[in-house]
Amino acid sequence: MINKISTKTYVNTFSGENFYMIEIDGKSLEDIILENRPDIKKGIVPTFLNWLTNEDERKLVWERAIPKIGEKSRLPILMCSDDLDLWCTLIMVEVETDNKYVYWNKFGLEDSDAVKSEEIGKSVEWFIGIKNMRFDKNEYLNLLNEYRLRLSEDQEYLPKENEIVEVYKF
Template identity: 65%
Template sequence: MNKISTKTYKNTFSKANFYIIEIDNKSLEDIILESQTDIARGLVPTLLNWLDNPLEQKVVWERTLPSINEKLNLPILMCSEDIDLWCTLIIVEVEVKGNFVYWNKFGIENSDAVTPQEIGKSINWFLSSPSFVFDKNNYINVLDEFRLRLDENIDYTPKHKEMVEDYKL
């Protein structure tokens, strides 16, 4: 079983704090880039309150937790330059079975989507894709940390007064 968590970093350019997703104490971006060397660094979670388009935000949040035995294609990491679902977009297939959430495989969005709802219809799944299993409560707690900050007035403050490092692009 894997452990999902957040970690606070500071954006090198804006100096604003933000969360990254960590799995077993390693950033999701690093995990993806280990096997996908053609993708540029600078991917950030789509769960951040940075998406300006409410429809894009709605699509992301509707796909975070499928019904039991349902699979959904969740946009999970996006390009930090454009901060939308139309640039580099990493998708994860999410499935819930009992008290566990499965991230089965990862890929890159490859559709000619015109609307946010069409995102995830055509995905180039990575040949060497990691998969993860999370305790459902652990997963929901992490979603709740992001959800609390959807109100832009709430900062991504570090937990337990940890030191906030600049995020290296």
């Protein structure tokens, strides 16, 4: 089965601000996680948002968003919207790719004693009960580009309409 991945505007529980949530097959990624782990506090948001302001943390997220073919990465995908960093509640996903698809193999709660951002994900408490997901690679890259364009809105350079944004060089 190929899953559909997209974004949709939601309102943050804590701030009341609009943000773009990742949806899988029409369901928010937060809801998918909370159904399987109701002990996690509601209000987790995508790490691709411009709310993640620490440059090292943002770089880490984007470097792990799509690994090279044949490699796996541990991508911080959802973060606590109280602190908006990678040091509070942090949901990880193991990502893998081939020529046609991007796979989200498993999800978990970051559980390491990381001191530096590059150590994030070295220990993960993997969840039981969330099925693997497979996305069309072009659809996944389009999702990343949507977030990149929104990040660019806060920067001096704003890509022109219909301009292709190179995901791999973020």
